[in-house]
Amino acid sequence: MTIYNALYAQSGGVTAVINASACGVIQTARLSKDKIGKVYAARNGIIGALTEDLIDTSLESDADIAALRHTPAGAFGSCRHKLGSIEKHRAQYERLIEVFSAHNIRYFFYNGGGDSQDTANKVSQLSQSLGYPITCIGIPKTIDNDLPFTDNSPGFGSVAKYVAVSIREAGLDVASMALTSTKVFILEVMGRHAGWIAASSGLAAEHEGEAPHIILFPEIPFAPEAFLKRVDECVKKYGHCAIVVSEGVHNQDGSFISESGLVDAFGHKQLGGVAPVIAKLVKDNLGYKYHWALSDYLQRSARHIASKTDVEQAYALGKAAVELALAGKNAIMPIIVRDQGEKYQWSIGEAPLEKVANVEVSMPRDYITKDGFHITDACRRYLSPLISGEDYPPYQNGLPKYVKLKNVAVEKKLEKTFEI
Numbered sequence: 468m469t470i471y472n473a474l475y476a477q478s479g480g481v482t483a484v485i486n487a488s489a490c491g492v493i494q495t496a497r498l499s500k501d502k503i504g505k506v507y508a509a510r511n512g513i514i515g516a517l518t519e520d521l522i523d524t525s526l527e528s529d530a531d532i533a534a535l536r537h538t539p540a541g542a543f544g545s546c547r548h549k550l551g552s553i554e555k556h557r558a559q560y561e562r563l564i565e566v567f568s569a570h571n572i573r574y575f576f577y578n579g580g581g582d583s584q585d586t587a588n589k590v591s592q593l594s595q596s597l598g599y600p601i602t603c604i605g606i607p608k609t610i611d612n613d614l615p616f617t618d619n620s621p622g623f624g625s626v627a628k629y630v631a632v633s634i635r636e637a638g639l640d641v642a643s644m645a646l647t648s649t650k651v652f653i654l655e656v657m658g659r660h661a662g663w664i665a666a667s668s669g670l671a672a673e674h675e676g677e678a679p680h681i682i683l684f685p686e687i688p689f690a691p692e693a694f695l696k697r698v699d700e701c702v703k704k705y706g707h708c709a710i711v712v713s714e715g716v717h718n719q720d721g722s723f724i725s726e727s728g729l730v731d732a733f734g735h736k737q738l739g740g741v742a743p744v745i746a747k748l749v750k751d752n753l754g755y756k757y758h759w760a761l762s763d764y765l766q767r768s769a770r771h772i773a774s775k776t777d778v779e780q781a782y783a784l785g786k787a788a789v790e791l792a793l794a795g796k797n798a799i800m801p802i803i804v805r806d807q808g809e810k811y812q813w814s815i816g817e818a819p820l821e822k823v824a825n826v827e828v829s830m831p832r833d834y835i836t837k838d839g840f841h842i843t844d845a846c847r848r849y850l851s852p853l854i855s856g857e858d859y860p861p862y863q864n865g866l867p868k869y870v871k872l873k874n875v876a877v878e879k880k881l882e883k884t885f886e887i
C-alpha cells in the first residue's frame with residue numbers, strides 16, 4: 468500500500484470536544500504509519516486548505532496530542548466558509564487539488580456541522596468531478612444537535628450538561644433571595660433553529676418546583692400572554708421563576724426575537740440577546756425584579772464540566788473516520804447509533820454525506836409538553852444519557868491545564884497564492 472498524507476480540518480462553531488475528535492484522528496493515524504504518512508491540519512478549516520496554510524501535526528509530541536482530548540475549542544482554528552458548487556466555482560476545487568497534490572494528500576477529514584458536511588460532500592466528489600483520487604470522511608460536530616442520522620452530535624452533550632448544571636445552580640441562588648430581591652432569572656442558551664440545548668436545561672428540574680420552571684423553544688412560536696401568565700403563577704407558587712430561553716425563539720410571524728441584523732458566511736442570521744427582551748417584558752408587565760444571563764461562548768467552551776459520554780463519542784468518531792478511510796470508504800460520516808435496549812449503549816454507524824449536508828433536525832413535538840413550556844419524559848429519556856459522567860481536565864494552579872499546540876506551518880510548495 469502506498470503511503471499518503473492526510474488533511475484534517477475543523478469547521479463551524481467550535482465545541483468543548485471537537486479537539487477530542489482531532490485527538491482520535493491523529494492518534495489513530497499515528498498507529499497506521501504503514502498507510503498514512505503525516506497528518507496535516509488546515510489552519511482555520513477549509514480556508515487553510517485553499518490558501519495552503521497547513522500545520523504539521525507530526526511535530527507535536529504524543530503527550531500534547533493526547534491533551535487535545537481534554538482541551539476545548541478548535542486547536543487548529545475553525546471557520547465559517549462554504550464552498551460554492553463545482554460548476555460555478557471550479558477554481559476553488561482546482562486549487563484544493565493543487566494543494567492536495569503538492570502535499571501528497573489523499574485523505575481529507577472535515578470536522579463540522581451540517582453546513583460543513585456540505586463542504587465535505589463536495590470535496591468527496593473530487594475524484595469523480597475532477598479526477599483527483601481523494602478519500603473524504605466527514606466527522607460530525609455541533610452543539611446544536613441538529614444533524615440527521617446520528618443519534619446525537621458531539622459537542623451537544625457537554626453543552627447540555629453545562630446548561631443543566633448552570634440552571635440548577637442559578638435556580639438555587641434565585642430561590643434564596645426571592646423574598647426580598649430577584650424573583651425572575653432568565654438564562655439564554657444557543658441552538659439557533661433547534662431547541663435541543665434549551666430542552667437539556669429541563670433535566671435539572673427533577674422535582675416539583677425546581678428550576679427551570681419555564682423553557683422557551685424555537686419550535687414553539689412565542690405567545691407573550693401565556694408566558695406572562697405562567698411566570699406569574701410560578702412566582703406566586705414557588706416565590707421565584709427560573710426561565711431558559713433559546714436564542715432561536717421567534718414570534719408568531721416567524722421573525723427571531725433576538726435577531727442582531729448580522730448574517731454569517733453560511734447565510735445564518737446572527738442571534739443572541741433574547742434574554743434582555745424577555746426580562747423587559749416581565750418587568751413591564753409584572754414588575755418583578757430580574758437578572759438575566761447569556762451562556763453564549765461559555766456554554767460551548769465549558770470543557771471543565773464536559774459530559775464523559777460526549778468526550779468518548781467525539782473521540783470514537785474521530786478514530787472511526789480514519790478507520791473508515793483506511794477501509795476504502797468515501798463520502799460518508801460516522802454517526803452515533805443508540806441501541807434499543809433499556810440500558811444506554813451506543814455504537815458507530817455511517818451515513819452518506821450527500822444526505823447529511825444542509826439538513827437541520829428540530830425537536831420532535833412529543834419531546835415538548837403540550838403547553839409548550841417544558842420537556843416530556845420521552846425527551847428526558849433521550850437526553851439523560853448524553854450528559855452522563857464527568858471527564859474533568861487536569862488542573863494546575865487552580866485552573867484547567869489545556870494544551871497549546873506549536874502549530875508549525877508546513878513549507879508552502881505552490882508559487883501561486885489564492886484569494887478567498
Ligand code: F6P
Nearest residue numbers: 479480610611657658659731738
Ligand atoms: O455552531 C452552532 C452555534 O454554536 C449556534 O448555536 C450559534 O447560533 C452559532 O454557532 C454562533 O456562531 P458564531 O460563533 O459564528 O457567531
